[in-house]
Amino acid sequence: MKYTELKSSIAEGAKQVYLLEGDDAYFRMKGEEQIKDAFLEMPELNFTSFDGETLKGSAITTLVSAIKNYPFMAEKRVIKVSEFYPSESEYENHLKSLFENFPPSSILIIVNSGAKKGVDLKRKHSVTFVDCGKADPETVSKWVYITLRRAGVNASTACCESIAEYCLCNMARVSVEVQKLIDFKKEGTLTREEVDDLVFKDADYRIYELTGAAARRDFTKFCEIADELQKKAGDEVFLLNGLFNYFKNLLTIISSGENDAELSRLLKMKEYGVKKSREQAERIGQKQLEAWVNYIYSAISDMKCGRVTPQSAVQTVENAIFFAVG
Numbered sequence: 573m574k575y576t577e578l579k580s581s582i583a584e585g586a587k588q589v590y591l592l593e594g595d596d597a598y599f600r601m602k603g604e605e606q607i608k609d610a611f612l613e614m615p616e617l618n619f620t621s622f623d624g625e626t627l628k629g630s631a632i633t634t635l636v637s638a639i640k641n642y643p644f645m646a647e648k649r650v651i652k653v654s655e656f657y658p659s660e661s662e663y664e665n666h667l668k669s670l671f672e673n674f675p676p677s678s679i680l681i682i683v684n685s686g687a688k689k690g691v692d693l694k695r696k697h698s699v700t701f702v703d704c705g706k707a708d709p710e711t712v713s714k715w716v717y718i719t720l721r722r723a724g725v726n727a728s729t730a731c732c733e734s735i736a737e738y739c740l741c742n743m744a745r746v747s748v749e750v751q752k753l754i755d756f757k758k759e760g761t762l763t764r765e766e767v768d769d770l771v772f773k774d775a776d777y778r779i780y781e782l783t784g785a786a787a788r789r790d791f792t793k794f795c796e797i798a799d800e801l802q803k804k805a806g807d808e809v810f811l812l813n814g815l816f817n818y819f820k821n822l823l824t825i826i827s828s829g830e831n832d833a834e835l836s837r838l839l840k841m842k843e844y845g846v847k848k849s850r851e852q853a854e855r856i857g858q859k860q861l862e863a864w865v866n867y868i869y870s871a872i873s874d875m876k877c878g879r880v881t882p883q884s885a886v887q888t889v890e891n892a893i894f895f896a897v898g
Contacts, residue, residue: 594704624656657690
């Protein structure tokens with residue numbers, strides 16, 4: 573199930589094993605909180621937490637023993653294990669019997685970022701998989717709208733979409749920015765200007781805006797964003813590397829011939845992100861992208877070799893994008 577379906581599932585009753593897995597830390601944290609709030613009584617006696625890194629081989633028996641313990645004066649005992657990626661053999665030797673005959677008085681919460689590989693736990697008996705991957709922009713925008721509305725702050729669809737975009741749909745960031753807006757506004761209607769002034773734009777999103785300014789030939793906007801990025805990142809290297817990597821991805825997308833789903837896997841991007849990048853790449857054009865990628869690469873090389881200063885490298889790239897190449 574998706575994270576957004578977890579609340580409804582909890583209302584129907586407890587599952588035996590919850591696997592909260594995905595790259596959005598906010599969803600993993602809030603999912604764990606929802607499960608514990610619903611089923612955990614007297615946490616000082618009925619909650620145990622393990623670090624999955626320490627559970628290798630026979631050490632897994634300590635987790636098994638904790639799950640088999642009875643709760644103290646409560647209906648359920650809750651055990652959490654984080655970053656737990658047992659191998660196929662570890663599962664067969666230590667967990668299979670437990671999962672197939674899971675004690676009804678316990679709940680196991682496995683919280684994984686998905687950073688490592690192991691046995692496919694979500695397909696195992698008793699496991700309820702909760703997808704904690706990054707949500708799509710529509711879901712995030714809807715969450716922003718509802719959260720603001722519950723706090724007495726009205727916001728247009730455009731404002732909510734902007735907040736999602738500025739935070740790259742990272743719910744940990746979105747939740748912080750929305751709370752900041754609630755604290756600032758308190759009540760009334762949130763304006764687009766207030767969103768633009770108060771919500772910190774993720775550096776990756778600013779790179780996206782930077783390349784968009786280049787595609788539109790908006791030199792003033794390009795320089796404005798470039799100056800802001802250099803001040804916040806602290807150096808010109810971040811700016812040049814960001815431009816190079818972004819344009820290189822656009823070039824890969826427009827020239828590969830692969831569909832969005834396959835490129836999403838290869839580039840480790842959301843499919844929606846690939847779609848938007850493809851649109852931007854088509855506006856710029858493959859020939860122009862090739863020229864910019866080559867020129868920026870040369871500027872970075874010259875800077876690293878000491879042939880030009882970082883400031884000069886940035887200036888020559890700006891001149892190439894707007895006045896020389898293409």
